[in-house]
Amino acid sequence: MRIQLLPSTFDSQGHATLEQRLTCFLIDERVAVDAGSIALALNSEQRENVRDIIVTHPHMDHIASLPIFIDDLFPTLRSPVRVYATPEVIQLLDRDIFNWNVYPRFSELKNDYGPVMEYVPIPAGKEFKIAHLTVTAVAVNHIVPTIGLIVSDGKSTVAFSSDTSETEEFWNVINRSKGINAILIEASFPDSMAKLAEVSRHFTPASLERELRKLNHNGLDILAVHMKPAYREMIIDELKALKIPGLGVMEPGKIYNW
Numbered sequence: 001m002r003i004q005l006l007p008s009t010f011d012s013q014g015h016a017t018l019e020q021r022l023t024c025f026l027i028d029e030r031v032a033v034d035a036g037s038i039a040l041a042l043n044s045e046q047r048e049n050v051r052d053i054i055v056t057h058p059h060m061d062h063i064a065s066l067p068i069f070i071d072d073l074f075p076t077l078r079s080p081v082r083v084y085a086t087p088e089v090i091q092l093l094d095r096d097i098f099n100w101n102v103y104p105r106f107s108e109l110k111n112d113y114g115p116v117m118e119y120v121p122i123p124a125g126k127e128f129k130i131a132h133l134t135v136t137a138v139a140v141n142h143i144v145p146t147i148g149l150i151v152s153d154g155k156s157t158v159a160f161s162s163d164t165s166e167t168e169e170f171w172n173v174i175n176r177s178k179g180i181n182a183i184l185i186e187a188s189f190p191d192s193m194a195k196l197a198e199v200s201r202h203f204t205p206a207s208l209e210r211e212l213r214k215l216n217h218n219g220l221d222i223l224a225v226h227m228k229p230a231y232r233e234m235i236i237d238e239l240k241a242l243k244i245p246g247l248g249v250m251e252p253g254k255i256y257n258w
């Protein structure tokens with residue numbers, strides 16, 4: 001499986017910067033997990049191939065450019081952009097974003113070829129297929145309804161925590177799966193901001209360390225994502241100090257193969 005954390009900012013030469021401000025992972029050039037930077041960072045070929053987008057939760061850093069992505073493609077779409085989310089999240093997107101005030105209700109609009117956007121409700125806890133992938137969505141512990149994902153292409157399996165704090169079922173599903181190649185897990189705040197992390201339901205390196213004790217697999221890559229840009233260096237130093245085997249930091253723009 002080929003996974004890229006799309007960049008969300010670029011320097012004056014147009015090169016991706018290391019800070020992650022938005023969340024959007026691209027899997028095998030065709031399925032997106034979240035859509036923060038989807039309209040900003042896809043190349044033209046990827047833009048033509050991506051029609052399946054899983055939205056883990058409706059926070060702005062995860063959906064910021066989703067409306068713009070659909071708007072861009074509006075005249076040329078020959079099949080709708082499918083937005084996969086839990087029924088609660090679909091309701092929130094429909095009420096708060098695609099509501100004719102913030103942006104058009106694309107789910108009601110058609111171009112010359114047919115509908116341009118389709119909501120696809122996904123069940124929590126049950127396997128479902130998206131393109132060539134098998135996905136299990138698991139509710140995690142964030143401040144709004146949020147899902148983590150365990151994604152397999154039949155050869156390798158990668159888990160996405162999305163935004164979360166201490167949680168159980170996500171680890172149960174990971175521990176039950178036969179093999180796991182990588183976990184992309186959030187580490188939003190440095191240890192000195194544990195209080196804020198707690199109320200906003202995010203991890204710090206220290207709480208992530210406690211959480212990782214629930215993992216029964218070893219020999220896999222554990223890559224930290226979602227570090228608040230202002231504290232990135234501090235969080236990286238704290239993560240390194242943990243000396244957890246396989247724990248690293250995911251770099252925006254870089255292609256990872258598992």
Ligand SMILES: [Zn+2]
Binds near residue numbers: 057059142163
């Ligand atoms: Zn969030």
Ligand SMILES: [Zn+2]
Binds near residue numbers: 059061062163226
């Ligand atoms: Zn977030």
